[in-house]
Amino acid sequence: MPFPLRAALLAATLLTAAPLAAQPPAPVAAPSIERIDPALDAIIAPGTPIERVATGFGFTEGPMWREGRLWFSDVTGDKMRAVSPDGMIEELVANSGGLPGAPLGKPIGSNGMAPAPDGTVLMAQMSGRRIAKIGKDGKPQPFITDYQGKRLNSPNDLVYDKGGALWFTDPPFGLINGMDKDPAKELPFNGVFRYADGKLTAVITDMTLPNGIGFSPDFRTLYVGNYGPDKYIRAYDVAPDGALSAPRILIRFAEPGEGPDGLKVDSAGNIWMTGPGGIRIVTPKGKILGQIKLPEVAANLAFAEDGRTVYIAGSSSIYRLRTKVKGMLPLYANAK
Template sequence: MPQTPSIYEIHDERFRQLIVSSARLEELYSECRWAEGPVWFSDLNCLIWSDIPNQRMLRWTPDGGVSVFRSPSNFVNGNTRDRQGRLISCEHGGRRVIRTEIDGTLTVLADRYQGKKLNSPNDVVVRSDGSIWFTDPTYGIKSDYEGYRSEPEQETRNVYRLDPETGELEAVVTDFGQPNGLAFSPDERKLYVADSASSHDVKAPRHIRVFDVIEGKRLNNGRVFCSLDNGLPDGFRVDVEGNVWTSAGDGVHCFSPEGRLLGKVLVPQSVANLTFGGQRRNRLFITATTSLYSVYVATNGVALG
């Protein structure tokens, strides 16, 4: 009997300790145009993610399958949860970061910087102090496919920090081509940020940068953490051991805290984003072009919210 091809590539023996060799890649849904922004709600036992061009957000539950969470979504892309468990989302259409309150109403957290409209907020994370950090590339205003075509008002494509006390918005990094996914290390002393500018510029780097977080407010000592050998880095997450699991052209690439490629989870479609979920955060949910996939792993993701 022929053997089923493995979904794993082992580049470092340490990767074997992070995967379940018998686990299979499951396709949970396949009717998206561009799947993005997965976030797990452990208290509701569900995953919410974005289908950007279709102007909708979807919900998956283990027993109930897939349903529509919000439509129209105003081209929501990245999602996360704050420390009160509320949904924080990046809207391409509104060029803003919003919060979904417990009663379902929406609160605008940020839509302008220095009096000018943001480009199109892309991905977002919340630190333990309640501060909200997000990236602001121009993908949502490049065409009418993932937002509304418009000229950028910001001179640069920045990473921002929103102060939880004052609501003040500060650009903490301004030298990215196209900042995209971002995540903190488990101790929050480092912030990783992807640059996906190679999506429209073949000469641009395909790497994730890492910064030291100073007093929870500033970033310093930016340097290249890792570069991808297939596709470009989009969204990613960090496990409790500090390994970075990032989207790539051929699946999910896992890098050690030192930036060494440990291995890959091979996926049939280009991966846009991922998150750890399930009751023990040991199930990797993967948004890849038109589909939502999942696979169980032998590590646990850092808790979000």
């Protein structure tokens, strides 16, 4: 979630207090679905409506379906919340970024989330600069804080592979005093990490702003988005031991505006990636099938419910639409 490039957008939508219920929707341009290739019809039925479920937040991110509701982060409001299918909001974690007294309006809150195999939830704490674990008491506890004795930058998005290893991106967006130029930055790179058997490994160190991350349905391909200045989604072959090879650019974003942020993959292997203009649905070969356009910046998305519902974190709002194909739900979505 690269806040510095979105400051003007967020200034108009910032909240300083958590709403107890969805705010009345304000008039906005209607969201739409652009069909670029006829193959999109097998993924999203023509005429599918896009609903705005809830609105009135600072900057939504990190959506994850859990126990019948969508959990999500309000990055600039420093809250983690949940929204029910009928739009009711509950605050789950205050000061979700993990830095007490952090200034509201900055990228300080939590970001990506993933259910863990033990039934807890892991979340990326941007200003706290760590991966935290949330147990049944709802209180975040530090889980991964440093690499080789140096503090992480600002964990952003995370996903498990089929062997139980945790992968996460670590850009500098939460370093609010200049990102890479922030004196508090300790690592010399913005990396992608793999955590397995108690060991943290830097698996990618040559991306400028690694952001969204996800796996193909067979877990043999890893996708990572680079927000900028060169905006692209990169694919890698993944070996059983987690070694990466054959890096290649799946798609570049030449348009001005937002770079690729969050991404998810459906059961047919299509990558749903946020970027300029909305969410693009792209085949594993890099062919664009269509685009979901919103009146706000789409930062991330999550497959939910039966796998055929997509929730989108769109700046101040949460949106929803139905699909014909199932999406990949988090690996440990049903862990208790």
